[in-house]
Ligand code: MG
């Protein structure tokens with residue numbers, strides 16, 4: 001599958017979808033505090049997306065397990081050792097936890113996809129450092145997203161940084177092309193070798209999403225058939241933006 005290069009019209013639509021997605025994510029982050037439930041956070045995100053004419057992209061997303069239900073909510077709300085696909089519900093946040101929030105918006109036929117991990121109240125130094133390093137991994141991946149580089153340069157920038165800081169990158173999930181569909185070609189792993197893979201071209205749009213763990217990056221799916229957590233029970237973090245490769249600096253679309 002060739003990698004799609006977006007037209008100016010498509011990029012303009014993706015900026016709008018990305019912006020609404022960012023507004024939803026920001027509203028959720030602003031509401032995070034001890035005592036709030038993940039279900040309440042989900043409604044906040046859905047309200048923002050719908051009030052801007054968008055549709056939550058994750059609702060009814062098919063389960064990779066054929067026996068599992070489609071995704072029922074607007075956000076992923078994954079706590080502590082949970083990495084992605086945490087189902088929003090009655091669970092209330094507690095001081096000292098970290099919460100990974102992932103959200104997607106469809107607007108005018110295009111998708112925005114972004115995620116952050118945030119503290120709930122005061123958190124440990126160990127947790128804060130994990131968040132800081134994972135956010136920086138995303139920044140470095142974006143920084144490497146330049147014409148003249150290849151996809152492997154982006155992947156290796158993320159991996160090298162993460163491992164140099166003593167963390168591991170998750171192997172089960174990758175960054176991905178984003179456009180009319182949330183998951184398009186190419187896959188962009190958070191690991192790889194420099195100077196490998198497809199050359200980057202202006203007009204490519206993709207989501208970068210480093211996922212870092214303290215210790216072993218092995219994952220399992222909980223009994224709800226959605227929530228993905230570390231086998232070790234150790235903390236993990238996830239930051240994501242949808243970006244556009246340009247002839248100049250990379251542009252973050254989910255702001
Ligand atoms: Mg996402």
Ligand code: MG
Pocket residue numbers: 113176207209240
């Ligand atoms: Mg994504």
